[in-house]
Amino acid sequence: MHLQNESNDGQLRIGRHAVDGDTLVFDPSQSAPGSPNVALFSLTQFRTRAFPQRVVESQVVEIVDPELRAQAEARYRDWPTLKAELEKEKERAQEASGARRREHTLENHRRFLEGNGVEYKGVQDSATKVTGGSRKRARSACSRCTTPLDDFLGLRCAACGGVLCSCGACACAPPRSAE
Numbered sequence: 001m002h003l004q005n006e007s008n009d010g011q012l013r014i015g016r017h018a019v020d021g022d023t024l025v026f027d028p029s030q031s032a033p034g035s036p037n038v039a040l041f042s043l044t045q046f047r048t049r050a051f052p053q054r055v056v057e058s059q060v061v062e063i064v065d066p067e068l069r070a071q072a073e074a075r076y077r078d079w080p081t082l083k084a085e086l087e088k089e090k091e092r093a094q095e096a097s098g099a100r101r102r103e104h105t106l107e108n109h110r111r112f113l114e115g116n117g118v119e120y121k122g123v124q125d126s127a128t129k130v131t132g133g134s135r136k137r138a139r140s141a142c143s144r145c146t147t148p149l150d151d152f153l154g155l156r157c158a159a160c161g162g163v164l165c166s167c168g169a170c171a172c173a174p175p176r177s178a179e
Helices: 053-059 064-077 077-115
Strands: 012-015 024-026 037-042 047-052 060-062 124-127 155-157
Touching: 012 064, 024 064, 047 053, 047 124, 053 060, 064 077, 064 124
Parallel strands: none
Antiparallel strands: 012 024, 012 060, 024 037, 037 047, 124 155
16 A cells, blocks of 8 residues: 555555455554555554554555445444444453452362262351351462462452362362372
8 A cells, every 4th residue: 555645635545454354444644754664554453553654555455346445434434433332341240250360260169068978058258257167278389289379350269268269169179189
């Protein structure tokens, strides 16, 4: 995509990066004249990417198809809304993933207790004062799988007050002996 002597005509230049396929927009109103790099707006990442002029000329191919250009221009003009929608989708996906992880860990905890002959008494928020069970010393790693404990769910076993590991273990059962 050639931009020399074209930045003053006020027209958007739209191209596709030959290597990563990203659709890029050169907006002369957002350009810094005399800069060694060319600022192109990514319609995939919704952010500005900077490229040396020689890279733009050799790896960004201008989109000349009127329909594709019109779609890209519309997307560029509406990018703040599109980015906000994308961020909301990511947030919903992270929340759903967290809920699945929580349910999986709670099921693992039930199985862990049943396998060790301990009655399941539920869980409690780790931010509240520990109630029930004899509080054992704080563990920095899971006694079953040796994963570092980080209280990722914010839950403790209601029976022992121990932080839950993703494998489901708490402080209710003795550590697994070395085999």
